[in-house]
Amino acid sequence: MAKTTVESEAPWTAGGEIPVSGEAAASGEVRDVKRTTCCVVGGGPGGAVLALLLARKGVDVTLLEAHPDFDREFRGDTLHPSVMEIMDQLGLADRLLELRHSKVSSLTLQTADGPFTPADLSRLKTKFPYITIMPQTSFLEFIAGEAKKYPSFRLVMGARVRELVEEDGVVRGVRYEDEGGRHEVRAALTVGADGRGSRTRKLAGIEPKKTSPPMDVLWFRLPREDEDPAGVVGRFGRGHIAVMLDRDDYWQAGYVIPKGTFPELRREGVEELRRQFGELAPEFADRLGHLTDWRQVSLLSVESSRCEKWHKPGLLLIGDAAHVMSPVAGVGINYAIQDAVEAANILTGPLQKNQERLVPVDEKRLAAVQRRRELPTRLIQALQAQVQRNILAPALGSNAPFSPPLPLRLLPRIPVLRNIPGRLIGFGLRKVYVKD
Numbered sequence: 001m002a003k004t005t006v007e008s009e010a011p012w013t014a015g016g017e018i019p020v021s022g023e024a025a026a027s028g029e030v031r032d033v034k035r036t037t038c039c040v041v042g043g044g045p046g047g048a049v050l051a052l053l054l055a056r057k058g059v060d061v062t063l064l065e066a067h068p069d070f071d072r073e074f075r076g077d078t079l080h081p082s083v084m085e086i087m088d089q090l091g092l093a094d095r096l097l098e099l100r101h102s103k104v105s106s107l108t109l110q111t112a113d114g115p116f117t118p119a120d121l122s123r124l125k126t127k128f129p130y131i132t133i134m135p136q137t138s139f140l141e142f143i144a145g146e147a148k149k150y151p152s153f154r155l156v157m158g159a160r161v162r163e164l165v166e167e168d169g170v171v172r173g174v175r176y177e178d179e180g181g182r183h184e185v186r187a188a189l190t191v192g193a194d195g196r197g198s199r200t201r202k203l204a205g206i207e208p209k210k211t212s213p214p215m216d217v218l219w220f221r222l223p224r225e226d227e228d229p230a231g232v233v234g235r236f237g238r239g240h241i242a243v244m245l246d247r248d249d250y251w252q253a254g255y256v257i258p259k260g261t262f263p264e265l266r267r268e269g270v271e272e273l274r275r276q277f278g279e280l281a282p283e284f285a286d287r288l289g290h291l292t293d294w295r296q297v298s299l300l301s302v303e304s305s306r307c308e309k310w311h312k313p314g315l316l317l318i319g320d321a322a323h324v325m326s327p328v329a330g331v332g333i334n335y336a337i338q339d340a341v342e343a344a345n346i347l348t349g350p351l352q353k354n355q356e357r358l359v360p361v362d363e364k365r366l367a368a369v370q371r372r373r374e375l376p377t378r379l380i381q382a383l384q385a386q387v388q389r390n391i392l393a394p395a396l397g398s399n400a401p402f403s404p405p406l407p408l409r410l411l412p413r414i415p416v417l418r419n420i421p422g423r424l425i426g427f428g429l430r431k432v433y434v435k436d
């Protein structure tokens with residue numbers, strides 16, 4: 001790779017454009033080199049919220065998103081109370097709730113012993129004692145729209161990051177491709193918020209440690225009818241789990257299968273999926289005829305992982321790039337956004353001081369972000385592993401009707417303990433606040 005030469009090293013100001021030398025331009029390598037104080041790779045919940053938080057503090061931030069739009073199907077659509085409190089602190093909650101959404105305050109499972117509610121958020125002491133279910137597209141468009149109100153925010157859609165710009169072992173920015181060719185962004189800090197398959201993480205040579213949850217999930221849409229119940233519906237039994245998420249005008253159906261069994265089910269045909277799902281959730285059997293083709297079904301290969309180190313000089317990883325969360329309790333978005341808030345709390349000051357000369361942020365500050373977020377992440381991943389081991393794996397491994405283990409059945413009956421699951425799902429180990 002030919003090195004891009006810039007004509008001038010100083011004075012650089014964030015947001016400025018550095019002309020590319022004749023040599024580099026002629027080679028077709030990089031069309032332009034832009035400067036920004038913080039370059040965020042990935043416009044998912046973590047990256048978009050971080051960019052907004054930095055921009056509102058006047059930090060020059062460039063958000064690079066590989067997709068041409070925020071449209072996405074079957075991604076996390078759950079905003080937990082912690083996210084809503086963060087939105088409220090930013091003065092955005094009311095407007096966010098004007099967008100189409102539904103609310104779920106408890107999860108009820110139909111078990112062999114009747115309905116069982118392991119987690120109830122309605123008793124949480126918060127303005128938002130429920131999970132807000134909203135298409136991720138609407139949430140991301142809303143956040144990007146807010147960020148665009150700040151002049152120090154720049155969003156590049158369709159920008160696929162291909163390389164890190166590294167000098168003497170320090171990440172100084174990225175190179176990306178878009179329709180117009182290759183571009184370079186130089187920054188005091190690069191944040192990899194590019195999700196579970198993070199390219200920035202791979203380029204930085206950081207390997208996540210993976211665990212193997214015992215299941216995969218098939219997602220598909222089913223029609224919703226006026227008389228249907230609202231919220232989330234869960235069914236355990238016959239070696240499978242069905243989850244129905246109320247999406248207002250349709251159901252997002254999730255069918256949890258033992259890991260690695262999808263090829264076999266696929267061979268049996270979509271009619272076998274219809275049959276199995278209909279047995280588990282007979283009240284939805286009447287509309288399974290809409291499911292006629294595997295192209296309507298999306299496979300989520302369930303993963304859980306965490307990086308030992310979330311940073312290297314000049315680079316910080318947040319969200320799924322640093323830790324992929326199991327879908328148990330649907331906390332992935334929550335954790336990505338909490339990472340973004342803690343990163344902004346710790347890094348806004350150093351970045352503000354660094355606007356003129358892009359001196360890389362001291363790595364100790366990046367380590368402080370990881371320290372702040374690692375324990376909550378470890379804790380919830382350990383709890384998810386327990387649920388997977390003691391509830392999901394046995395349920396997936398047996399055709400007998402599901403009966404929750406005794407300690408879990410007792411939990412809702414003990415007043416001092418019964419709020420713990422709701423609190424852990426809603427907020428995690430501790431509440432996260434935006435420091436102003």
Ligand SMILES: Cc1cc2nc3c(=O)[nH]c(=O)nc-3n(C[C@H](O)[C@H](O)[C@H](O)COP(=O)(O)OP(=O)(O)OC[C@H]3O[C@@H](n4cnc5c(N)ncnc54)[C@H](O)[C@@H]3O)c2cc1C
Binds near residue numbers: 043044077
């Ligand atoms: C099918 C499915 C269902 C899920 N359901 C839930 C749920 O109900 N609740 C929940 O909380 N979580 C759920 N999750 C997980 C949740 O979506 C993630 O935990 C969350 O989105 C992580 O946010 P993030 O910002 O870290 O990464 P992501 O949301 O993955 O965003 C990463 C962004 O980076 C972009 N990107 C990737 N590579 C590049 C590149 N090279 N250059 C530029 N941009 C790039 C991507 O296009 C993407 O927009 C689900 C995930 C899946 C796959």
